[in-house]
Amino acid sequence: MRRGALIRGGAGMVAAVGFMLAVGAWRSGDLPWQQQVTETVGTRGADLESMSWQLTSHEGERVSPQSWIGQTSLVFFGFTWCPDVCPMTLLNISDWLEELGPDADGLAVHLVSVDPERDTPEVLADYLSNFDPRISGLTGSPDEVAQAADDFNATYRRVPRDDGDYTVDHTAGVMVFDPDGRLSSIIDLHDDPKFAVPKIRRAMEREV
Amino acid sequence: MLKSTAAALVLATILPATAFAECVEVTQGNITVSAAWSRATIGTERPAVFYVTIRNDGGSDERLVGIETPVADMPMLHESVMENGAARMSHVDQIVIAPIDAVSLEPGGYHGMLMDLQTELVEGTTFPVTLLFEKSGPVTIDTAVLPLRAREAACEEAL
Numbered sequence: 001m002r003r004g005a006l007i008r009g010g011a012g013m014v015a016a017v018g019f020m021l022a023v024g025a026w027r028s029g030d031l032p033w034q035q036q037v038t039e040t041v042g043t044r045g046a047d048l049e050s051m052s053w054q055l056t057s058h059e060g061e062r063v064s065p066q067s068w069i070g071q072t073s074l075v076f077f078g079f080t081w082c083p084d085v086c087p088m089t090l091l092n093i094s095d096w097l098e099e100l101g102p103d104a105d106g107l108a109v110h111l112v113s114v115d116p117e118r119d120t121p122e123v124l125a126d127y128l129s130n131f132d133p134r135i136s137g138l139t140g141s142p143d144e145v146a147q148a149a150d151d152f153n154a155t156y157r158r159v160p161r162d163d164g165d166y167t168v169d170h171t172a173g174v175m176v177f178d179p180d181g182r183l184s185s186i187i188d189l190h191d192d193p194k195f196a197v198p199k200i201r202r203a204m205e206r207e208v
Numbered sequence: 209m210l211k212s213t214a215a216a217l218v219l220a221t222i223l224p225a226t227a228f229a230e231c232v233e234v235t236q237g238n239i240t241v242s243a244a245w246s247r248a249t250i251g252t253e254r255p256a257v258f259y260v261t262i263r264n265d266g267g268s269d270e271r272l273v274g275i276e277t278p279v280a281d282m283p284m285l286h287e288s289v290m291e292n293g294a295a296r297m298s299h300v301d302q303i304v305i306a307p308i309d310a311v312s313l314e315p316g317g318y319h320g321m322l323m324d325l326q327t328e329l330v331e332g333t334t335f336p337v338t339l340l341f342e343k344s345g346p347v348t349i350d351t352a353v354l355p356l357r358a359r360e361a362a363c364e365e366a367l
Binding site for chain 2: 080081083084085087088091094126127130131155162163165167169170171172173186188189191
C-alpha cells in the first residue's frame, strides 16, 4: 500500500468528505442493516425438545438436540464452499461473541452444513479453525442433514452450475434458543448489529 | 543514515496497525476502480471472492460486464440475494454504475466469484483482476489477499 499518500494534504479532505457521505447514508437509513426486520417465529422449529435429528460435530462426536438443553444455543445453516454470505455470518457471530465477552462462555454456537457431501467433519474442523473457536460445525449423511433442516424449519437447495460444480441456497438467519430449548429469536443477516447481542442476552436471561 | 533507515523501518511496521493506507486506485477515462480485495483460501477447491469499488465520473451509465483473472478459470459476477430468509447467489450479467455514482462489490451483495481457482490465494499477496467495462474497456487492478476473517478492504477509500 502507498503509505506516502497518507501524508498528502488532499487525503484528509477526501477522507472528511467520505465520512460526511457515510453519515448521510447512515441518517437516511440506507444501510442494509438499518432496514426493518421482522422476527419470524413459527411453530415448527420452535422447540429443541420436539426435534429428532442427530448429527456429527467437527470433532467427530454425535450430537442430538436434547444435548443442547441447559445452555443458550445459536444455530445457523451454511456450508464452507460458500464464499460470501457464510464468512459474513461467521464474522458477525465472532463479533457478537467478542462483545459478550466472558458471558459468551455459556453459549453454544453451531453451524449446520447444508453440503454434507463436501463438508465432512474433518473439512469443517479445518475451515472453522479460522474463526472463533467457540463455533462448532455439524454435518451428517444427506438424510440426517435433511432431517435437521426440517426440524429447524430451514430450507436448502442444491443448485448445479454450468461447469458441473454446484452451490447451495439456504436459510441464512441465526436462530437463538434459550436454555429451555425454546426458540427465542432469529437474527437476520442484515439485522442491525446492535440488536443482535441484546437478542442473545434475552435468551440467556432465562437461565436460572 | 542507518538510524533514519531503521526509524523508517519501525514506522513502516507500526503504520499498518495504526492507520490504513490509502487504497490503490486505477483510473481509465471516467471510471476509477479502487479497494480491490479478496480473502485467503484454503487450497484451490473452494471458489474465492472479489470485492472492489467502482466510481463513474462520466455523464452516462457505465456497465461492468465481466471480470478476468489469471488465478481463476471461471470468474463470474454474482449477487447474494435474500428471499424469505434464505440466501441465494445469482449470476448477474452486468452491474450498472450510474453517472457520478459509485458501486461497491462488497460482502452480502454484489461480488466477483472466482471459480476453478488455479492457485491458492495466500494472505498478504496480490493478484491482478481485469474488470471489463462496456464503454471504458478493460481496467486491471491489483487485488489484496486479506485474511479469511476480513470483512472490508484494509485501506482508506478516497471516494
